[in-house]
Amino acid sequence: MMRYGINSFSARCKYRRLRERHSSNGFEIPQSGIKGVSMKIEVNEGKLPCIVGGGTAVAGILFAVPLVMYPNGSMAVRLTGYLVVALIICIGIGMCMMGRKRNLLVEDRTLCYTDSFGRKKTFSLDEIGYCRAALEEKGGRDYLKIYDLLGNKLCKLEIRMKNSALFLQYLMDNQVRIECSEASDNYLKSMLCTKTICEEEIPANINACLEEAKKYVWEWGKLHKEFDVDWKMGIAAYLEDELSEKKQLWEQTGCSGKAFPSGLPEGYLLVIEGYLQKDGLFVLDSKGRAVMFYVQVISVSKSFRAGETLKIRFFDNVGEELAWQLGWLAHALPRNRYHMEALSLQHELLERL
Numbered sequence: 001m002m003r004y005g006i007n008s009f010s011a012r013c014k015y016r017r018l019r020e021r022h023s024s025n026g027f028e029i030p031q032s033g034i035k036g037v038s039m040k041i042e043v044n045e046g047k048l049p050c051i052v053g054g055g056t057a058v059a060g061i062l063f064a065v066p067l068v069m070y071p072n073g074s075m076a077v078r079l080t081g082y083l084v085v086a087l088i089i090c091i092g093i094g095m096c097m098m099g100r101k102r103n104l105l106v107e108d109r110t111l112c113y114t115d116s117f118g119r120k121k122t123f124s125l126d127e128i129g130y131c132r133a134a135l136e137e138k139g140g141r142d143y144l145k146i147y148d149l150l151g152n153k154l155c156k157l158e159i160r161m162k163n164s165a166l167f168l169q170y171l172m173d174n175q176v177r178i179e180c181s182e183a184s185d186n187y188l189k190s191m192l193c194t195k196t197i198c199e200e201e202i203p204a205n206i207n208a209c210l211e212e213a214k215k216y217v218w219e220w221g222k223l224h225k226e227f228d229v230d231w232k233m234g235i236a237a238y239l240e241d242e243l244s245e246k247k248q249l250w251e252q253t254g255c256s257g258k259a260f261p262s263g264l265p266e267g268y269l270l271v272i273e274g275y276l277q278k279d280g281l282f283v284l285d286s287k288g289r290a291v292m293f294y295v296q297v298i299s300v301s302k303s304f305r306a307g308e309t310l311k312i313r314f315f316d317n318v319g320e321e322l323a324w325q326l327g328w329l330a331h332a333l334p335r336n337r338y339h340m341e342a343l344s345l346q347h348e349l350l351e352r353l
Contacts, residue, residue: 025257035324039304041170043163056092060085095319104157108306115153123154131171134181135159135188141181144168159188168192170304173311186317187325195315199264203353206235206270209297209318210352213272216319220326227333229283235272239270240267249273250282250290251309254347266310270298273349274316276329281340291338293325 064085105112109125129149134141144157144164157164168191171178180192197205210233217231239255255268276291278285283291295318303311 011200014328039106039108039165039306041104041106041166041304042103043157043161043167045100045161047138054092056088056339058092060088060092060347063088081240104155104167106167115155121155123148125174125176127173128154128176130177131180132179133168133184133188133192135160135185136181136183137185139183141183165191166304166339173304173308175292186320190315190317190321195314195316196311197314199312201314202270205314206272206353209295210235210272212296212319213274213322216322216326217274220330224330228278230276230277232277232282232345232349233272234351235353236273236347236349238269238271238347240269248290249292249294250275250345252347264300264310264312266300266302268298268300269296270353271296272322275343275345278340282343283338284341290343291329291333293322293329295321296324 001337065080101114101118102116103114105114110122111125111128112120112122114120127148129147129151130141131147132145134143136142142158142160144159144161144167146154146156148154157167159165168178172194173196180189180190207212214231217233221227221229221231237255238252242255243252271294273292273294285291295315297315297318299313299315300310301313305311
């Protein structure tokens, strides 16, 4: 889903906090396959408009203080200053008010969009034809546009909005076509690279991804012989609820040895991870964090499609993600201090599943 940890488990924790931020709108996301239980998602601006608008209004008030305490100049100059201050304060208040109103509420297959002026538009999932999305750091574009079957725009959101990731997953689970701009960041592209597979397909897919990862690592080692290092890598399995932010990834116990007779549970993760080693010892940075890469391949999570409970999601961008992480590592290694230490992994790294 994102660029995961290269030299510590902290990036994985950031990913977990991102998911919590995208699902902390006051609505739970229940299993939509259970009769009588509705699924709700609210995409909104969050607290940002109130923070920015409030800051703008306060700035306007602060600008007014010297005008009142130290009046000088002609009446026309003072009136102009007061008008500018009043305009700044009104803009700040307007941002707070308009930001609070704008949202998209999804209840099962019904969607209700409220714009900044409070005007509402209700439509169903069946009316959605396709979606266009962009998240470009360099270009500054950020949008999520929904169109009907005739190509008319139904609403426009932004990826930065709270719970936009959940809404994108809702659209993908319900097989809505999503067009992503070529210049979009890897965060958005990787999110749209997910595929749904069945449990029987997991071994073949994860094993193929591991072989692909080994090729990238071998090429990286060949290109950077000056480092004279090796990699300890393999497949690891985790339960997301059991991951602790206080521990590094090598300290996590994982769940490779656990059996799930009733099928894979929600929060089950399969990842490909590798630890940098030199002379048989693990390489750690100046803060004592193991230098590593981490790429999520399989995730079991709740489905946003009616009649389904869980989906097994396969992230089909292992090569691209690993290439970015290894490229970053090649850039960082010569510029930082590291030391070696003997560590004992608390979970199993599998060669094959």
